[in-house]
Amino acid sequence: LETLFEELKSASEMVGALISNDSFPCGVEPACLREAVRAYPARGGKRLRPALLMWSCGALGGDVTKVLRIAAAVEIYHNWTLVHDDIIDGDSLRRGLPTTHKALEAHAASELKLDAASASAYGRDFAILAGDVQQAWSLDLMLRSVDDGVPGWLVNSLARRICSAVNRELISGEALDVEFPFRAQTPSKDEVVKMLCGKTGAILKFCVQAGGAVALESCAFDASPLRELGEFAMKLGIAFQLIDDHLGVFGEPSEFGKPICSDLREGKPTILVIEAMERLDAEGRERLKSLLRLKSYGDAEISSARELFRSSGAERANLDLAAKYAEESKSALLTLPDGRFKTLLSELSAYILGRNV
Amino acid sequence: LETLFEELKSASEMVGALISNDSFPCGVEPACLREAVRAYPARGGKRLRPALLMWSCGALGGDVTKVLRIAAAVEIYHNWTLVHDDIIDGDSLRRGLPTTHKALEAHAASELKLDAASASAYGRDFAILAGDVQQAWSLDLMLRSVDDGVPGWLVNSLARRICSAVNRELISGEALDVEFPFRAQTPSKDEVVKMLCGKTGAILKFCVQAGGAVALESCAFDASPLRELGEFAMKLGIAFQLIDDHLGVFGEPSEFGKPICSDLREGKPTILVIEAMERLDAEGRERLKSLLRLKSYGDAEISSARELFRSSGAERANLDLAAKYAEESKSALLTLPDGRFKTLLSELSAYILGRNV
Numbered sequence: 146l147e148t149l150f151e152e153l154k155s156a157s158e159m160v161g162a163l164i165s166n167d168s169f170p171c172g173v174e175p176a177c178l179r180e181a182v183r184a185y186p187a188r189g190g191k192r193l194r195p196a197l198l199m200w201s202c203g204a205l206g207g208d209v210t211k212v213l214r215i216a217a218a219v220e221i222y223h224n225w226t227l228v229h230d231d232i233i234d235g236d237s238l239r240r241g242l243p244t245t246h247k248a249l250e251a252h253a254a255s256e257l258k259l260d261a262a263s264a265s266a267y268g269r270d271f272a273i274l275a276g277d278v279q280q281a282w283s284l285d286l287m288l289r290s291v292d293d294g295v296p297g298w299l300v301n302s303l304a305r306r307i308c309s310a311v312n313r314e315l316i317s318g319e320a321l322d323v324e325f326p327f328r329a330q331t332p333s334k335d336e337v338v339k340m341l342c343g344k345t346g347a348i349l350k351f352c353v354q355a356g357g358a359v360a361l362e363s364c365a366f367d368a369s370p371l372r373e374l375g376e377f378a379m380k381l382g383i384a385f386q387l388i389d390d391h392l393g394v395f396g397e398p399s400e401f402g403k404p405i406c407s408d409l410r411e412g413k414p415t416i417l418v419i420e421a422m423e424r425l426d427a428e429g430r431e432r433l434k435s436l437l438r439l440k441s442y443g444d445a446e447i448s449s450a451r452e453l454f455r456s457s458g459a460e461r462a463n464l465d466l467a468a469k470y471a472e473e474s475k476s477a478l479l480t481l482p483d484g485r486f487k488t489l490l491s492e493l494s495a496y497i498l499g500r501n502v
Numbered sequence: 503l504e505t506l507f508e509e510l511k512s513a514s515e516m517v518g519a520l521i522s523n524d525s526f527p528c529g530v531e532p533a534c535l536r537e538a539v540r541a542y543p544a545r546g547g548k549r550l551r552p553a554l555l556m557w558s559c560g561a562l563g564g565d566v567t568k569v570l571r572i573a574a575a576v577e578i579y580h581n582w583t584l585v586h587d588d589i590i591d592g593d594s595l596r597r598g599l600p601t602t603h604k605a606l607e608a609h610a611a612s613e614l615k616l617d618a619a620s621a622s623a624y625g626r627d628f629a630i631l632a633g634d635v636q637q638a639w640s641l642d643l644m645l646r647s648v649d650d651g652v653p654g655w656l657v658n659s660l661a662r663r664i665c666s667a668v669n670r671e672l673i674s675g676e677a678l679d680v681e682f683p684f685r686a687q688t689p690s691k692d693e694v695v696k697m698l699c700g701k702t703g704a705i706l707k708f709c710v711q712a713g714g715a716v717a718l719e720s721c722a723f724d725a726s727p728l729r730e731l732g733e734f735a736m737k738l739g740i741a742f743q744l745i746d747d748h749l750g751v752f753g754e755p756s757e758f759g760k761p762i763c764s765d766l767r768e769g770k771p772t773i774l775v776i777e778a779m780e781r782l783d784a785e786g787r788e789r790l791k792s793l794l795r796l797k798s799y800g801d802a803e804i805s806s807a808r809e810l811f812r813s814s815g816a817e818r819a820n821l822d823l824a825a826k827y828a829e830e831s832k833s834a835l836l837t838l839p840d841g842r843f844k845t846l847l848s849e850l851s852a853y854i855l856g857r858n859v
Contacts, residue, residue, distance in 0.1 A: 324614075
């Protein structure tokens with residue numbers, strides 16, 4: 146996987162440089178909002194989405210430099226959804242640093258001397274606005290790709306696609322993710338997978354299809370090879386999210402960048418939790434239920450949760466499902482022309498399955 | 503003003519029909535989020551922005567039906583900012599009905615049986631997402647105007663303009679509006695007017711310039727006549743907001759559609775408040791300060807506030823400033839060709855100055 150990591154790093158650096166040098170945030174006032182708009186996109190992370198977009202363009206014979214701006218746009222698009230998700234999920238950490246609303250809350254407390262309640266409201270309010278600006282920044286960048294030689298009609302079509310299908314599916318997925326814990330009846334595994342398709346899959350599918358569309362100068366998203374690319378990304382997204390759920394319980398707190406057990410804190414019915422509930426006896430189910438929605442998770446609670454998921458076989462079942470989707474995602478690539486970029490896409494499945502951060 | 507009202511109503515109905523028939527929200531899940539996405543755009547209100555856009559197009563000789571979709575797009579754009587503003591301002595009423603987050607909170611309490619705190623969080627979270635979808639819906643509609651015969655390069659340029667300058671200025675204005683009450687030093691009147699230019703003026707300016715740009719098939723926003731149209735709208739926006747601040751204190755609760763004194767509740771340094779603080783003696787200033795940031799405003803508090811604003815001359819000063827901007831906005835139209843649409847634009851200034859809802 147050496148090459149994969151190097152290529153991921155290289156794609157991340159190209160996109161990171163473009164984002165850091167982009168003047169869009171300069172006009173934002175006040176300064177703390179401007180910094181908040183820049184923060185996540187500049188913070189980096191794996192930047193899988195831009196890499197997927199660029200490699201898909203390359204895999205279909207396109208000029209990768211032509212889609213750099215669109216790749217930066219989807220990275221920023223992903224980041225605005227994270228800013229709003231982090232408010233909704235009440236998360237404090239993102240990539241090992243304070244989430245946007247938490248950073249703004251700290252700013253309000255230290256610089257504006259607000260009391261705790263006002264600072265918290267200020268952090269939330271400004272984080273809502275920061276995400277709103279980022280959604281627009283992303284679209285602006287995408288629309289500017291006409292300057293990179295992408296035909297105007299194709300730019301219009303891609304921008305419409307991200308504003309319609311992608312936005313609707315992604316936000317609906319997020320909304321269902323918020324709603325599931327409150328439903329009287331636990332959702333089925335199929336419903337959870339459908340939610341993941343929206344929340345994680347929709348934008349990955351957009352990435353690969355946008356890259357491919359620029360390479361081919363075609364918008365035939367439902368025909369080969371864009372259809373197969375889309376299927377690859379959707380399956381990859383589900384595998385990615387299942388592994389994310391796994392790491393959310395079994396990951397190393399210092400490496401994962403997010404608090405361990407936050408899904409349990411929010412009472413989210415992940416595949417991991419549903420599998421465990423199906424497999425545990427009455428006593429085990431009660432023990433697991435008693436570990437949901439706690440205020441905080443210390444070593445004891447984390448160990449208990451891990452033990453329940455492991456002994457019930459739910460951990461294994463979740464990882465097996467992730468492996469199945471990763472395998473299917475690789476198979477969807479078979480009809481694509483062989484080459485360096487196809488290899489990279491294919492290796493991503495293996496990497497995602499084996500990752501520990 | 504008979505004709506103005508009829509034309510406003512006619513523009514509102516055309517845009518309302520387009521919005522109601524648009525299939526964009528159909529794909530949004532769950533149903534309560536879909537309803538929230540539709541609610542404000544369907545709720546109507548004055549729909550000044552679409553009218554401004556259509557009349558500006560007409561005033562420069564353009565085909566008004568060509569910009570209907572762009573007019574609907576700015577109306578939805580305005581509405582997503584209201585959905586997020588209402589969360590931020592903690593407002594309960596919008597156009598006489600529950601705000602989006604309040605309606606969703608009620609849904610969560612009655613349908614999902616959530617307790618008060620969870621229902622409130624649910625309402626807020628889903629309202630964030632509803633605004634996010636609406637921002638995308640607005641852009642999608644605008645991008646679809648290529649189907650109405652607007653040239654692709656012009657659609658791209660307008661979409662970029664609303665995603666860059668307009669979004670940045672509008673959100674920065676909103677952020678400053680949130681931040682001002684927390685500043686150690688009260689902002690100056692110039693700073694408040696600058697904030698209003700962003701919060702209210704930027705999108706009005708976009709409306710008239712977009713309408714004019716389609717009529718002329720030109721993007722020369724800084725040259726005559728788009729420059730003058732922009733100045734007209736910016737001045738009109740400031741006048742509009744100053745009257746809004748006035749009605750926020752002196753309006754009829756049953757007609758205004760928003761709670762009276764909500765600016766005082768949030769401690770906002772409106773021009774009205776700054777003028778009063780400058781004009782009152784020490785005792786009067788203390789009385790006014792004691793009327794800021796209360797939990798609720800009954801008849802006694804509303805009467806006291808009105809008396810202070812009136813006796814100090816602040817009410818008059820605020821209305822005079824609004825009249826000055828309304829007059830300047832009309833003057834900016836002088837160089838435009840005479841005709842029915844120019845008359846309508848010009849009458850809008852008078853209407854806005856005299857409105858009581």
